[in-house]
Amino acid sequence: MRVLVVDDEPLARARLAALLGDCAGVEVVGNVGDGEAALAALGELQPDALLLDINMPGIDGVALAQRLAGRARPQVIFCTAYEAHALKAFELGAADYLLKPVRLDRLREALQRAQRRFADAPREPAAYLYGRLRGEQVRIALDEVICLLADEKYVVVQHRRGELLIEDSLRQLEEAYPDQLIRLHRNCLVPPPRLLGLKTLADGRVLARLDGTDHAPEISRRNLPAVRKLLRLG
The missing domain is CATH 2.40.50.1020 (LytTr DNA-binding domain)
Known part of the structure; x- marks a missing residue:
């Protein structure tokens, strides 16, 4: 699975990348610091999943997920320090909602859930x-x-x-x-x-x-x- 990490905190991106290194079958294709950069990277990197922070400058995580809603790829997995946006995240079709600090077992579970969604999607849903x-x-x-x-x-x-x-x-x-x-x-x-x-x-x-x-x-x-x-x- 190809994963793009999107978080405005460099240390958070580094920690998530390290955790992903302990997840079998996962390739970190890039990491960026805001939603604008994530949009620019989608066409080139073709990630299967985004590990997406919510509170970011410019295009925040919710706004980015809204633009991607209904697509089989990339699946959105929110990684945030706040519980307040969980309902909105699932309304937008997020695969999972992880609270920081992210635990390895929960990250693996979220990636497996995203993978199952790929398998269950017979075609690209409407955007x-x-x-x-x-x-x-x-x-x-x-x-x-x-x-x-x-x-x-x-x-x-x-x-x-x-x-x-x-x-x-x-x-x-x-x-x-x-x-x-x-x-x-x-x-x-x-x-x-x-x-x-x-x-x-x-x-x-x-x-x-x-x-x-x-x-x-x-x-x-x-x-x-x-x-x-x-x-x-x-």
């Missing part, structure tokens, strides 16, 4: 994006998304039932879902199944035809080869 609508938190399944458009401080999610504003940046979303989103332009991401084809304008610009909308976002020259390759592969 969700979270935002607020009229003061209430709502979620949109990623397979309902038509496109994601950058708009000043927010990202506009165009989906089958309308639009939703979320606070995640396009870069964070691209790193969190590298296989489920493709970049068309610096201001636009789309799920690959939404791509129907291309339209070349007289001035040489290329637009994307998307399933579910008349909106045709422009594709930058930098991203056009990857989009063409995706369409060729079907």
